[in-house]
Structure formats: C-alpha cells, structure tokens
Amino acid sequence: MIARRVVSSVVQRQVKYVEPVDPGNARDTVAAVYEQAADEFRLVVPPVLLHSPSPPALAAYWTLMREPLIAAGRSSRLAKEAVATAVSVVTICPYCADMHSIGLGELADAGDADAILADRLADVTDPDIRELAGWARGAHLVGTAELPAGYAAARPELVGVLVAMHYLTRMVNVFLSNFLLPPGLSPTGRRRLKQGVGALLGPLLRRSSPPGRAVPLLPEAALRADAAWALGNDTVAAGVARAYAALDAGGERSLPPGVRALVTERLAGWTGEDTGLSRQWCEDLVAALPLAERAAGRLALLTALASYQVDGEVVDEFRRPDPDDRRLVEATAWASFAAARRIGARHVSH
Numbered sequence: 001m002i003a004r005r006v007v008s009s010v011v012q013r014q015v016k017y018v019e020p021v022d023p024g025n026a027r028d029t030v031a032a033v034y035e036q037a038a039d040e041f042r043l044v045v046p047p048v049l050l051h052s053p054s055p056p057a058l059a060a061y062w063t064l065m066r067e068p069l070i071a072a073g074r075s076s077r078l079a080k081e082a083v084a085t086a087v088s089v090v091t092i093c094p095y096c097a098d099m100h101s102i103g104l105g106e107l108a109d110a111g112d113a114d115a116i117l118a119d120r121l122a123d124v125t126d127p128d129i130r131e132l133a134g135w136a137r138g139a140h141l142v143g144t145a146e147l148p149a150g151y152a153a154a155r156p157e158l159v160g161v162l163v164a165m166h167y168l169t170r171m172v173n174v175f176l177s178n179f180l181l182p183p184g185l186s187p188t189g190r191r192r193l194k195q196g197v198g199a200l201l202g203p204l205l206r207r208s209s210p211p212g213r214a215v216p217l218l219p220e221a222a223l224r225a226d227a228a229w230a231l232g233n234d235t236v237a238a239g240v241a242r243a244y245a246a247l248d249a250g251g252e253r254s255l256p257p258g259v260r261a262l263v264t265e266r267l268a269g270w271t272g273e274d275t276g277l278s279r280q281w282c283e284d285l286v287a288a289l290p291l292a293e294r295a296a297g298r299l300a301l302l303t304a305l306a307s308y309q310v311d312g313e314v315v316d317e318f319r320r321p322d323p324d325d326r327r328l329v330e331a332t333a334w335a336s337f338a339a340a341r342r343i344g345a346r347h348v349s350h
Contacts (some may be wrong), residue, residue: 016175017315018325020049029055029217033062036213040070047168050175053325057333059217060246065168067239068160071211075154078107082129083161085116086136092308093169094178102194106202136162140343141272156233160240163344170336173307211235218242226345251334254327258289259297263304263335267342275306296331303335
C-alpha cells in the first residue's frame with residue numbers, strides 16, 4: 001500500500017500547470033474514471049490525471065480513448081497500437097510515442113516498433129503493419145489515402161484511435177513532460193527498460209476488455225455529421241457522440257465565442273500542414289481579437305496546430321485573469337478536440 005501511494009505521488013508530479021485530483025480524494029465521475037483506468041492500466045496514468053480538474057473533460061477523454069483503443073472489437077490491439085504510435089510521431093509527442101511503441105513492440109516485432117518510432121516506415125518488415133502505420137502517418141492530411149481495404153470492417157475503431165490520439169497527443173504535449181522514459185538512458189538501457197515495461201503491460205494488452213464500459217459516464221447525445229466515421233460500431237458511435245458534446249460544452253464555458261470562431265475558421269483552411277517553428281502565424285491571427293481575448297486565442301491556436309510550442313509563458317498569460325484549473329483543462333481540451341475532430345471529418349466519406 002505504501003509503495004502504491006509513492007508511485008501515485010510520483011506520477012501526479014509529472015503533470016504540469018494543474019493540480020490533479022488525488023485518487024484517494026476522487027468522487028463521482030472522477031472516481032469512476034480512475035477506477036476504470038486503474039483496472040485497464042494498473043495505475044491512474046498521467047494522461048488521466050491531467051484531465052481530472054474537469055470531470056466532463058476527463059470522462060470525454062476516457063470515453064474517446066477507451067472505446068476505440070482498449071475495448072475488444074473487430075481490430076486487433078496490435079493494429080491499434082500501430083496507429084497510435086504513428087500518430088504520436090507525426091504530432092511530435094515523444095511521451096505518447098514511447099508509450100505506444102512499447103505496447104507495439106510487446107505485441108509485434110520490436111524492430112518494427114522502433115522503425116515506426118524513428119519514422120522509418122520503409123524499414124518495417126511486417127507489410128500489414130507498414131501499410132497501416134503509413135495510413136495513420138498521413139491520415140491528418142487533406143487528400144489522404146483511404147484506410148487499407150483489409151481493415152474496412154474495423155473503420156470505426158481505427159479512425160476512432162486516430163481521432164483520440166490526435167486529441168490526446170496535443171493534451172500531453174501541453175501538460176506532461178516530453179519523455180516517458182528518462183532521456184539520459186544509453187541505447188542499451190533504453191531498450192532494456194522498454195522491454196521491462198512491455199513485459200508488465202503484456203497481459204493488459206492481450207486481454208479482452210468489454211466494450212461500452214466508459215459510455216455511461218456521459219449523458220446521451222446525438223452523433224454529429226462530422227463523426228459519421230463511427231457508424232458501424234454502436235459502442236464507438238455512442239461514446240464519440242457523448243464525448244464530442246462534452247468537449248464542445250467545455251469550450252463554450254472556457255473560451256470566448258470569438259476565440260472559438262477564430263480557431264474553427266483557421267482549421268477550416270488547414271490541410272494538415274505543420275506550422276513550422278515560428279509562431280508569427282499565430283500572432284497574426286490573434287491580432288484580430290480584442291486585447292483581453294488574445295491570450296486565450298494564442299493558447300487555443302497553438303494547442304490545436306502546434307501543441308509542442310505551448311510553454312509556461314503561454315499558459316501563465318491565459319491563466320492571469322482566471323487561474324482556475326478547470327478552465328485551463330477545458331480550453332485546451334476543446335482546442336485539441338477541434339483539431340482532432342477536423343481530422344476525423346476527413347474520413348467520413350471514404
């Protein structure tokens with residue numbers, strides 16, 4: 001029990017900017033999500049903790065992630081982890097890339113996992129994994145290739161993983177450290193640690209988790225037209241509909257209408273391209289906002305389109321008029337969701 005409390009304390013300290021709800025003090029929705037997460041991962045992991053200041057955002061994240069990725073369905077966990085790893089690479093999220101490449105390496109060839117992690121898809125030896133990772137690597141771009149034909153029956157799950165990971169990697173880039181594994185490890189030490197973590201996760205990755213467990217965490221909602229990719233899997237569709245509604249409502253609470261309109265307009269013209277290292281594009285856009293809304297606009301735009309560039313200065317400026325943790329989580333969750341939602345919409349008509 002003491003060891004578990006120590007581990008929990010260390011994990012909580014990985015979260016930046018907000019104070020997570022301690023598992024020992026969790027109530028209602030937060031307690032329910034924590035219980036499910038601990039069952040699935042043996043620990044309330046940092047991506048869960050960072051959402052905890054906002055119970056609706058926490059439930060939305062967990063539902064959006066669990067039902068496509070963790071729950072048993074028509075796609076293997078191997079295929080889902082390949083998609084998750086490839087998305088983590090393209091969104092420049094080393095933390096998520098480490099986590100999901102460990103899972104992928106435990107379920108498949110470790111060399112293939114390392115090749116995806118290094119963005120060397122040509123070196124992936126398994127042709128099915130290479131094709132699926134290649135799809136996920138470019139699935140955020142306008143005119144992207146269709147999901148490989150062999151996975152058509154699992155479209156709701158695999159596009160669901162794609163959308164969930166484009167959401168989560170943005171949130172992780174804002175709130176967590178850059179690396180899951182210590183960056184100073186030697187290549188040999190890193191490989192051994194990944195093998196050890198993979199062995200611990202193996203039974204969880206291979207077990208069959210029942211679908212639908214997260215869906216009742218949120219009230220019923222209608223599926224949006226831009227989430228019609230979820231049709232064909234009733235559980236994924238129900239979870240996505242509820243998560244979309246909760247994240248939208250959080251954005252309405254935490255961000256001014258003008259900021260949400262600005263982000264939505266920018267995403268409407270976004271073809272999936274990287275914004276580059278300069279933030280001038282962001283400054284040019286927020287200049288059109290009232291002075292009092294520019295910090296919120298800057299945080300939302302960077303979270304949606306260049307989350308790896310969100311730093312303490314951007315966060316502090318947003319928090320200055322209102323330091324409420326829930327507002328920060330809901331603002332960034334909405335912006336992350338807006339980008340992920342836009343990517344999902346590109347896979348509706350395929």
